[in-house]
Amino acid sequence: MKNLKVNIAGVELKNPVMTASGTxxxxxxxxEYMDLNQLGAVVVKGxxxxxxxxxxxxxxxxxxxxxLNSVGLQNPGVEVFIEQDIPFLRQYxxxxxxxxxxxxxxxxxxxxxxxxxxxxxxxxxxxSCPNVKEGGVAFGTDPRMVEKVxxxxxxxxxxxxxxxLSPNVTDITEMAxxxxxxxxxxxxLINTLLGMSIDIHKRRPVLAMGVGGFSGPAIKPVAVRMxxxxxxxxxxxxxxxxxxATGEDAIEFIMAGATAIAVGTAHFHNPRASLEVLExxxxxxxxxxVQELKKIRGIIK
Numbered sequence: 001m002k003n004l005k006v007n008i009a010g011v012e013l014k015n016p017v018m019t020a021s022g023t024x025x026x027x028x029x030x031x032e033y034m035d036l037n038q039l040g041a042v043v044v045k046g047x048x049x050x051x052x053x054x055x056x057x058x059x060x061x062x063x064x065x066x067x068l069n070s071v072g073l074q075n076p077g078v079e080v081f082i083e084q085d086i087p088f089l090r091q092y093x094x095x096x097x098x099x100x101x102x103x104x105x106x107x108x109x110x111x112x113x114x115x116x117x118x119x120x121x122x123x124x125x126x127x128s129c130p131n132v133k134e135g136g137v138a139f140g141t142d143p144r145m146v147e148k149v150x151x152x153x154x155x156x157x158x159x160x161x162x163x164x165l166s167p168n169v170t171d172i173t174e175m176a177x178x179x180x181x182x183x184x185x186x187x188x189l190i191n192t193l194l195g196m197s198i199d200i201h202k203r204r205p206v207l208a209m210g211v212g213g214f215s216g217p218a219i220k221p222v223a224v225r226m227x228x229x230x231x232x233x234x235x236x237x238x239x240x241x242x243x244x245a246t247g248e249d250a251i252e253f254i255m256a257g258a259t260a261i262a263v264g265t266a267h268f269h270n271p272r273a274s275l276e277v278l279e280x281x282x283x284x285x286x287x288x289x290v291q292e293l294k295k296i297r298g299i300i301k
Contacts, residue, residue: 002282002285002286002290002291002292003291003292003293004016004281004282004285004293006040006259006260006293007237007259008122008160008162008185008186008237008239008259008260009122009160009162009185009186009237010160010185011095011121011122011160013040013041013095013260014040014093014094015038015039015040015278015281016040016250016254016258016259016260016261016281016293017039017040017250017260017261017262017263017274017275017277017278017281018039018040018041018042018043018097018239018260018261018262018263018274019039019041019042019043019262019263019264019267019274020043020241020262020263020264020265021043021044021045021046021097021099021124021126021164021262021264022045022046022069022071022073022099022264023263023264023265023267023268024042024043024044024045024264024267025044025045026042026044026045026081026084026085026088026089027042027044027088027089027092028088030267030271033271033272034271034272034274034275035275036089036092036094037092037093037094038094038275038278039092039094039274039275039278040094040095040260041094041095041096041097041121041122041260042089042092042094042095042096042097043097043098043099043124043262044081044085044089044096044097044098044099045073045075045099046073046075046099046100046101046126047075047077047078047081047098047099047100047101047111047115048073048075048077048078048100048101048102048103048107048111049077049078049102049107049110049111049114050077051075051076051077051080052072052073052074052075052077052101053072053074054071054072054073054074055070055071055072055074055208055209056208056209057208058206058207058208059071059072059207059208059209059212061197061206061207061212063195063197063214063216064218065216065217065218066214066215066216066217066218066219066243066265067214067215067216067265067268068195068196068197068206068207068212068213068214069192069212069213069215070207070208070209070211070212070213072209073101073126073129075101078111078114078115079114081098082114082115082118086118086119086120090119095121095122096119096120096121096122097120097121097122097123097124097162098115098118098120098122098123098124099124099126099164100112100115100123100124100125100126100153101126101129102129103129103130103131103132104131104132104133105148105149105152105153108125108149108152108153109152109153109155109156110156112153112156112157112161113156113157115157115159116156116157116158116159117158120159121159122159122160122161122162122186123153123157123159123160123161123162124162124163124164124188125149125150125153125161125162125163125164125184126164126191127139127140127145127146127149127150127163127164127165127166128140128164128166128168128191128192128213131145138166138168140164140165140166140168140169140175140191141166141168141169141175143174143175143177143178144178146163146175146178146179146182147178147179147181147182148182149182150163150178150179150182150183150184151182151183154182154183154184160185160186161183161184161185161186162184162185162186162187162188162239163179163182163184163186163187163188164187164188164189164191165179165187165188165189165190165191165226165230166190166191167189167190167191167192167193167219167222167223167226167242168193168194172189172190172226172229172230173229173230173232173233173234176189176230176233176234176236177233177234179234179236180234180235180236184236185236185237186236186237186238186239186259187230187234187236187237187238187239188238188239188241188262189223189226189227189230189238189239189240189241189242190219190222190223190226190227190241190242191213192212192213192214192215192219193213193214193215193219193222194211194212194213194214195211195212195213195214196210196211196212215242215243215264215265216243216265216266217243217245217265218243219242219243220242220243220244220249220252222242223240223241223242223243223253224240224242224252224253224256225256226242227240227253227256227257227258228256228257228300230257231256231257231258231298232257237259237260238257238258238259239258239259239260239261239262240253240254240256240257240258240260240261240262241253241261241262241263241264242264243265244261244262244263244264244266244277245263245266245270245273245277246276246277246280247276247277247278247279247280247281247282247283247284248280248284249277250277250280250281251280251281251284251296254293254296254297255296255297255298255299255300256298256300257297257298257300258297259297261277263277281293
């Protein structure tokens, strides 16, 4: 029997397959297509202290090798999440990871505090949010800010805190080290790359906001490289993501150093993507007689 269990900051997952925040909602829409009990964890869409409307449309655009989105973390707020989504997800034998969003450090802290006594397993800190107090620059692009927001939110969170790193930086290891110093219990990477698409007939950007987050298969080599670099730089567990659509993709991330992986954009064209990734991991382990994932984790030096 292959052992697929993994441990993220003291929380044991039955397998390493998670859903990437923003691509899976709270899992309701996918429950019709797949058995949520089979997932290691469901990572819900970003949750803020108050409802966020999100950005104006058009805010999704298909592009070569992936997609662009500028949804803007639209969500109904933490109270609705606690009232409706936690009871729904607790029907299933899977861990709950809450991606928390904020426009100020205070807002992040308020969400963490509100969730402190809620029945969730891990918090994922989305530091790709624009910091409204600092002119809209993302929290995750300045190492001092990464350390500060991590440290402050950590004071309010009872659950282990995973910091989700933005790839839109010069040196990803600098951000990872800053999060580690700030007290992070783990890291998620990567979030979306900044991209743009132009409608040459209308002579304007396809997205209303001009630019958006680029995700999908085309970003996988960048994500694998960043997971590999971060694994060499810090001792925290890593959740790897970015273009994962098959078991082979997931194994690449694990060999680069990821403890767990998250499937995101692939869900939009294949609602069963995460379960197929899990099956692919099991097939790989069977084929190469890998009894435990730790035997291959981080083997690329």
